[in-house]
Amino acid sequence: MLGLNKKDTTLLLVVMALALFAPFILNPFPEGSSLAQMFNAGYPDLMQRFVIYGILVIGFNILFGLTGYLSFGHAAFLGIGSYSAVWVFKLIGMNVIPAILLSMVMAGIFALLIGYISLRRSGIYFSILTLAFAQMSYNLAYSVLGNPASNYNLTNGETGLQLLLDDPRILGVSSVDGSLPVTSFFGLAMRDSYQLEIGSWLFTFNVGYYLCAIIMLISFYISIRIFRSPFGMMLRAVKSNQQRMNYTGLNTKPYLLAAFVISGIYAGLAGGLLSSMDPLAGAERMHWTASGEIVIMAILGGVGTLIGPILGAGFNEYFKNILSKINDDVLHAWLAFLPDGLENFFVGIMHYFVGKGWHLTLGLLFMLVIIFLPGGLVEGGQRLMKWFSRKDKNATETKTTPAE
Amino acid sequence: MGILEVKNVGKRFGGLQALSDVNLSVKENSVHAIIGPNGAGKSTLLNCLVGKLIPDTGSVMFDGQSVLGRAPYEINQMGISRVFQTPEIFGDLTVMENMLIPIFAKRDGAFRMHAIEAVSSETGINEQAEKMLEEMNMVDKRHMNAAALSRGDKRRLEIGMCLSQEPRLLLLDEPTAGMARADTNNTIDLLKQISDERDITIAIIEHDMHVVFSLANRITVLAQGTPLVEDDPENIRGNPKVREAYLGESA
Ligand SMILES: Nc1ncnc2c1ncn2[C@@H]1O[C@H](COP(=O)(O)OP(=O)(O)OP(=O)(O)O)[C@@H](O)[C@H]1O
Ligand SMILES: [Mg+2]
Numbered sequence: 001m002l003g004l005n006k007k008d009t010t011l012l013l014v015v016m017a018l019a020l021f022a023p024f025i026l027n028p029f030p031e032g033s034s035l036a037q038m039f040n041a042g043y044p045d046l047m048q049r050f051v052i053y054g055i056l057v058i059g060f061n062i063l064f065g066l067t068g069y070l071s072f073g074h075a076a077f078l079g080i081g082s083y084s085a086v087w088v089f090k091l092i093g094m095n096v097i098p099a100i101l102l103s104m105v106m107a108g109i110f111a112l113l114i115g116y117i118s119l120r121r122s123g124i125y126f127s128i129l130t131l132a133f134a135q136m137s138y139n140l141a142y143s144v145l146g147n148p149a150s151n152y153n154l155t156n157g158e159t160g161l162q163l164l165l166d167d168p169r170i171l172g173v174s175s176v177d178g179s180l181p182v183t184s185f186f187g188l189a190m191r192d193s194y195q196l197e198i199g200s201w202l203f204t205f206n207v208g209y210y211l212c213a214i215i216m217l218i219s220f221y222i223s224i225r226i227f228r229s230p231f232g233m234m235l236r237a238v239k240s241n242q243q244r245m246n247y248t249g250l251n252t253k254p255y256l257l258a259a260f261v262i263s264g265i266y267a268g269l270a271g272g273l274l275s276s277m278d279p280l281a282g283a284e285r286m287h288w289t290a291s292g293e294i295v296i297m298a299i300l301g302g303v304g305t306l307i308g309p310i311l312g313a314g315f316n317e318y319f320k321n322i323l324s325k326i327n328d329d330v331l332h333a334w335l336a337f338l339p340d341g342l343e344n345f346f347v348g349i350m351h352y353f354v355g356k357g358w359h360l361t362l363g364l365l366f367m368l369v370i371i372f373l374p375g376g377l378v379e380g381g382q383r384l385m386k387w388f389s390r391k392d393k394n395a396t397e398t399k400t401t402p403a404e
Numbered sequence: 405m406g407i408l409e410v411k412n413v414g415k416r417f418g419g420l421q422a423l424s425d426v427n428l429s430v431k432e433n434s435v436h437a438i439i440g441p442n443g444a445g446k447s448t449l450l451n452c453l454v455g456k457l458i459p460d461t462g463s464v465m466f467d468g469q470s471v472l473g474r475a476p477y478e479i480n481q482m483g484i485s486r487v488f489q490t491p492e493i494f495g496d497l498t499v500m501e502n503m504l505i506p507i508f509a510k511r512d513g514a515f516r517m518h519a520i521e522a523v524s525s526e527t528g529i530n531e532q533a534e535k536m537l538e539e540m541n542m543v544d545k546r547h548m549n550a551a552a553l554s555r556g557d558k559r560r561l562e563i564g565m566c567l568s569q570e571p572r573l574l575l576l577d578e579p580t581a582g583m584a585r586a587d588t589n590n591t592i593d594l595l596k597q598i599s600d601e602r603d604i605t606i607a608i609i610e611h612d613m614h615v616v617f618s619l620a621n622r623i624t625v626l627a628q629g630t631p632l633v634e635d636d637p638e639n640i641r642g643n644p645k646v647r648e649a650y651l652g653e654s655a
Contacts, residue, residue, distance in 0.1 A: 003522065230508050230526070231519035233497070237505055240494040247454065247492070248506045249480035249569070251514035258517060 008224050011306060015220055019213040022047055023203045030200035034333075038325060041318055044193060044206035045277070049317050051209070051216040052273045057297045057309035058216075058223050059266020063259045064295070065304035066227070066235035072127045073114070073134025074294050077107040077264040079141060079286030081271025083154070086161045086281045093172030094181045096190065096211070096276040100269060107268020108261055110137075115260035119253060122242075134291050141283040160282035183276050185211055190277055208277045215273065216310075219266060224306055226262070235259050267294075300369055302378030311377045319365065323358035330354075405468075407432040407605050408453070408573060413462035415448055415629075422448045423459065423629045430573070430622075435599050435606045437616045440626035446609045447489065449626070450577055453607075454486050455479045466573065477514050485566035489577040491558040493565070495551030499542060502550050502561055503533040503568060510569045532568065540564035556587035560594065567598065574598075576608040580615050592618050617641070 001009045018025065027042030029035040041047070060074055081103035088099035118129040140146075146157025155161055165175045173181055183190045190208035197203075226232045234255050237245055245252050275281050284290070293316070301312025331347045331354070338346065353361045373379045410428035414421070422445045430436045438446050451457040453464055455476040464471045471479050480486075485506075494502050507529050512518065524530065537543045540560050545553065550561060559579060566574055579595070580588040592615055599606055599619070610616045616623065616637075623640045625632040633643060640646055 003525075005522075005524075225522070226519050228522040228524075229519045230504075230512075230521075230523050231517060233501055233505065233523055234508075236497060237494050237501075240496040241492060244492040244494060245505075246476040247480055247486050247488075248565070249477050249509040249514060250505070251475070251477045254515040258519075 002221065004224060004228075008228070008306070012217075012221060012224065015307070015310060016217055019051065019217060022050070022209075022213070023205050027201065027203055031202040032200070038322060038330070041321060042204060044191075044204060044209050046317065046321055047206070047209045048212050048273075048277045050314050051212045052270050052277075053297065053313035053317055054310045055212075055216050055219045055273070056267055056270035056294060057301065057313045058219050059263040059270070060294050060298050061263075061303065061305075061309045062223060062226060062235075062266070063263035064298055065308075066232060066239065067256055067259050068239035069119075069122070069256060069260070070127045070295065071118075071130040071260070071263070071291075072288070072295065073130035073132075073137075073291050074263070074267050075286050075288070075290035076114070076134040076137040077111055077267035078271040078274070078290065078294075079137065079281070079283065080110050081107045081268030082275045082281035082285055083141070083161055083271075084268070085272040085275035086163070086279050089163055089169070089183060089275070089279045090161075090167040091170065093169050094183050095172075096183050096185055096272075099183075099276055100215075100272040103268045103272025103275070104265045105268075107271065108265045111261045111264025111268075112257070115257050115264070119256050119260065131288060131291070134286060135288055138283055138286040138288070141286055146283065155281070155283060157283070160280055162280045183208075183279055212273050212277070215269070219269070220306075220310070227306060231255070231258070296366055300366060300376055302376030305376070305378045308376055308378045315377060316362070319362055320358055323354050323361050324356070326354035328355070406430045407467055408607070409463075409465040410449075410453070411463045411465075413449070413452060413459045413464065415445075415452060415457060415459045421629055423452070425630055426462070426626075427631060428624055428634070430605060430607055432605055433599075433603065434621050435595075435608065435619050436622045436624065437620035438607065438609050438624050438626055439611070439613075439616055440632075444626040445629040446626055447577055448629075450486070450575055450607075450609060453479075453575065454484060480509075480569075480571075481514060483572035484575065485569055485571035485573070486575040487559075487562050487566055487577065487579055489581060491555070491562045493550045493558055493562050495549065497550060498546065499548050499550050499553070499561060500533060500537065500546040502565055503536055504529060506565045506569045507532050507536075536564050536568045539567075556583060556590070559583070559587075559591065563591075563594065563598075567602075567604075570602075571604065573605045573607065576606065576610075578609055578611060580610065580612055588612065588615065591615075595619055 004012060023042045026047065027040045029040050056078060060071070064070055084103045084106040085099035088102050092098055114130065114133045118126055118133065121129060141155040142157060145152060146155035147153055148156060163180050165180065167174055175181065185207070188207050190211065193204050193206040195202060195204050234250065238252050238255055242252050271285070297312040297316045298309060299312070300315055301310065302308030328347060328351060331350055332343065335343045335346055351357070369376060406429040408428070408430040410426055413423055413426040415423040426449060438449065440446055448457065452459045453471065455471065455474055455478070458472060466482055466484060469482065471482065494505065504523065511529065537546055540563070542557065542561060542564070545557065550558065553561060563579070580591050583591065595606065596619060598604060608619065620637055622634070623637055624634040625640065625646050632645060633640065635643065
């Protein structure tokens with residue numbers, strides 16, 4: 001289907017089903033129950049983040065997964081996309097399509113420049129160059145280009161770039177009844193939701209989420225095509241042996257630059273979508289820790305695999321959400337069955353791993369994955385499948401023996 | 405005029421004059437061997453031919469065009485393919501993919517943005533690769549990762565990859581180094597067959613005299629960075645200067 005082989009078609013259909021039914025899948029517990037409070041994730045803003053970060057990591061994986069070039073500055077493109085989109089909302093109008101398109105174009109231009117220079121080096125030096133560029137971008141956004149008093153206030157510094165009531169919006173309106181207009185897709189407001197109640201379950205279908213999900217599916221489809229194309233094969237060849245490539249008449253530079261720009265455009269798209277869901281862009285989106293998080297999500301999921309980026313982004317966002325929701329009160333409730341002294345002792349320890357300390361737990365999980373599943377969650381899935389199929393085989397074998 | 409003309413090439417590494425005054429003429433459709441003791445500068449000379457090194461002095465002309473100052477990929481596109489002293493293949497890719505890449509490079513040039521259609525939809529190129537695998541006797545290994553091949557198979561694959569580009573000049577750097585006798589003989593047969601059946605010039609660096617004398621119709625002896633003699637195999641065998649500089653040492 002759609003020019004994909006059978007295996008890839010199945011994969012695409014599975015991802016499609018997961019994305020379309022996410023509001024059900026992510027809300028398994030009845031509304032209002034304590035389990036729902038903790039583990040339900042079917043909320044619009046969280047679901048939007050799942051798919052938007054999915055897009056980001058899918059793009060990152062085209063560079064890192066295929067060529068092995070580790071960019072440590074991809075958050076810069078996310079930030080550039082975010083700012084570009086907010087500017088469109090300020091100057092042109094509230095339709096998300098022009099905003100998203102400009103995000104991709106701007107990120108692509110910056111990726112071309114940064115990639116052209118960074119790709120003069122390889123290995124760790126390439127990573128350092130991309131990191132340096134991203135930190136430069138961060139500092140430019142945070143202070144130099146963000147001074148509210150100057151005429152060139154592109155980013156509004158610390159406060160972040162936001163919509164104002166007196167923005168021109170030449171193709172739209174500056175304000176609606178004295179408040180800011182909302183982002184929309186040809187009249188469909190991003191924040192609109194339809195809620196479905198079944199018994200004590202509540203499912204939310206949000207316009208913004210579905211727009212992001214559809215764009216994610218298109219991005220995923222394009223990445224499958226790239227993986228299977230001669231271009232994708234060349235990128236894997238770059239990772240495998242650049243020397244052989246050169247002596248086979250292939251110029252590795254344009255291949256690398258093309259991969260870099262494509263992954264930059266994916267990041268810009270993700271940034272544009274973040275702003276389309278919530279028209280506010282801050283410099284922290286470009287911080288080096290944000291770039292690091294992209295790398296972590298890619299490795300968590302499984303570098304160089306098709307589905308890995310989506311799993312990695314989902315895993316990271318989901319656990320970040322849960323862990324940061326757990327506070328001392330919740331811990332006390334969970335451990336109430338213990339004698340008071342012990343309860344306080346355990347809560348005291350666990351305190352550092354949840355709530356604001358979620359980084360610590362996620363870091364530990366990341367370490368466990370790297371050590372025991374170097375191929376990421378995808379490798380975990382493959383091992384499980386192998387294990388199950390072996391069990392199946394054993395079962396059928398024992399069944400057939402008595403007959404003989 | 406040979407297809408490859410090397411004139412007065414010199415190359416210095418710090419205090420070491422690795423090549424000096426090297427003149428070499430390789431005739432079209434011949435098998436030209438370059439022999440010489442360890443450290444004579446054979447690999448250095450080869451590196452100067454394919455753009456890995458730029459000689460300090462002299463000129464290198466391939467088919468009337470200078471190769472100096474060109475990048476390795478450009479020199480390959482001119483029609484020179486190289487087999488390395490240790491096989492250079494795409495270890496993480498399958499044998500079939502290894503064979504496809506040079507054929508794509510031959511058809512599409514140094515770079516082509518070819519990102520949407522699947523590799524498998526390129527039937528012409530797949531057939532060509534298939535044929536070359538057959539010729540190299542590797543069809544049954546097509547789905548294997550190239551890194552998992554035996555040393556001899558890796559070498560054969562590399563030669564097949566080079567041949568699939570239909571180069572006019574094939575350069576081989578000690579293709580049988582470290583091979584068992586049987587593998588060496590297979591390689592000799594393969595190279596013989598290649599030079600008989602194809603319109604191809606072969607320049608080969610080799611230590612193994614058995615290989616040299618079974619293949620070459622012209623031999624250059626290199627010693628301490630300069631050619632000692634260039635002659636037909638029969639004359640090289642009897643040449644006292646060569647015996648002294650090289651053959652005597654290994655005999
Ligand atoms: N990149 C380099 N930098 C410095 N010295 C080099 C370099 N490459 C080669 N040499 C030196 O140049 C001389 C010639 O080396 P070369 O590899 O060409 O010899 P060779 O004839 O191929 O020997 P072998 O039979 O061992 O492969 C050697 O002394 C070597 O140490
Ligand atoms: Mg050598």
